[in-house]
Amino acid sequence: MYKAKVNITLRKSILDPKGKAANHALQNLGLTAVDDVRIGKFIEIDIDAESEEKAHEVAEASCKQLLANEVMEDYSITIEEYSPELK
Amino acid sequence: MSKKIGVIIFPGSNCDHDAYHAMKSVMGAETEFLWHKESDLSGIDLLLIPGGFSYGDYLRSGAIARFSPIMNAVVDFAKKGGPVMGICNGFQILLEAGLLPGAMLHNEKLRFICKDVHVRVERSDSIFTSRLSKGDVLRLPVSHGEGNYFIDDAGLDSLKQNDQVLFRYTDAEGKITEDSNINGSVDSIAGIVNRQGNVLGMMPHPERAMEKTLGSEDGKVLFESLFSELQIA
Numbered sequence: 001m002y003k004a005k006v007n008i009t010l011r012k013s014i015l016d017p018k019g020k021a022a023n024h025a026l027q028n029l030g031l032t033a034v035d036d037v038r039i040g041k042f043i044e045i046d047i048d049a050e051s052e053e054k055a056h057e058v059a060e061a062s063c064k065q066l067l068a069n070e071v072m073e074d075y076s077i078t079i080e081e082y083s084p085e086l087k
Numbered sequence: 088m089s090k091k092i093g094v095i096i097f098p099g100s101n102c103d104h105d106a107y108h109a110m111k112s113v114m115g116a117e118t119e120f121l122w123h124k125e126s127d128l129s130g131i132d133l134l135l136i137p138g139g140f141s142y143g144d145y146l147r148s149g150a151i152a153r154f155s156p157i158m159n160a161v162v163d164f165a166k167k168g169g170p171v172m173g174i175c176n177g178f179q180i181l182l183e184a185g186l187l188p189g190a191m192l193h194n195e196k197l198r199f200i201c202k203d204v205h206v207r208v209e210r211s212d213s214i215f216t217s218r219l220s221k222g223d224v225l226r227l228p229v230s231h232g233e234g235n236y237f238i239d240d241a242g243l244d245s246l247k248q249n250d251q252v253l254f255r256y257t258d259a260e261g262k263i264t265e266d267s268n269i270n271g272s273v274d275s276i277a278g279i280v281n282r283q284g285n286v287l288g289m290m291p292h293p294e295r296a297m298e299k300t301l302g303s304e305d306g307k308v309l310f311e312s313l314f315s316e317l318q319i320a
Contacts, residue, residue, distance in 0.1 A: 010192070014237065015271075017197050066154070069147055069183070071190035072237050 002047045002055035003082040008068045008075045009040035055079050090319040092118045093131040097152045102138035109294040123155040133170050136177030148233045149179030171286045178288030187288045189238035195271025199232040206254040206277045207261045214316040215287050224261040225305040227291035234290040236272035254278035
């Protein structure tokens with residue numbers, strides 16, 4: 001089994017109002033070293049595939065067809081091996 | 088044979104009865120509900136995809152509804168030139184389904200907006216606005232958290248070139264001001280049609296502005312346009 005970890009964020013060119021609001025709040029907390037905040041989604045997918053490559057293909061297809069909307073979002077995928085019994 | 092209007096219901100739709108009432112009681116048209124698991128649209132002459140929160144807006148608004156069984160039939164219906172009107176969540180579903188270009192972001196100021204707004208009619212040669220004139224201003228309610236229409240520059244150019252923008256948010260005089268663009272939409276866009284002109288998506292709710300007793304009947308003229316173009320009732 002493999003675990004795909006998917007990060008989805010708004011495309012860089014798009015204003016992220018949630019990130020901006022969080023950034024303002026962090027500034028108000030005195031964390032002025034914070035320069036920018038982007039808020040996105042983190043999705044874990046357990047995939048039963050024979051190889052890491054195949055697992056990546058499944059994750060990629062999942063992102064393209066449903067999980068991300070490429071009109072406004074970018075995504076990145078990392079694949080890890082994982083054993084369900086060690087959960 | 089009289090023409091028939093279909094109102095699609097997804098799990099989480101909540102303007103389905105508003106739409107049904109607007110069509111059946113106010114417009115007096117033969118209207119039926121279509122559950123999202125249906126796949127047969129035969130006999131339907133106009134499809135309404137109502138507002139709401141299909142599938143709880145999980146993932147993105149409209150993202151999951153777009154894979155409901157009925158959507159294949161909706162895509163076929165639209166590709167054959169059948170008139171489709173997506174309102175609010177219906178608009179979001181049409182975007183996710185690729186029947187209209189672009190996507191919806193959260194409102195720029197993050198607030199859910201529920202109030203009457205003004206939109207300017209940008210074309211009077213569409214089936215949805217044939218009883219209106221370019222520049223007319225309608226007062227219609229909006230009720231959405233994700234209505235900030237986004238399309239990239241190339242997409243916007245293409246929308247403009249093909250005259251696909253049907254409504255823009257304006258003030259009561261039809262002017263675009265800093266405040267009139269309520270949700271931060273690209274180019275103040277409130278509603279667009281596909282290139283063929285038979286699919287409309289709009290964030291404001293014309294079906295909730297059908298009777299004076301409910302505040303405004305400005306929405307009615309859209310359906311009067313459609314009904315006369317499609318020779319319904």
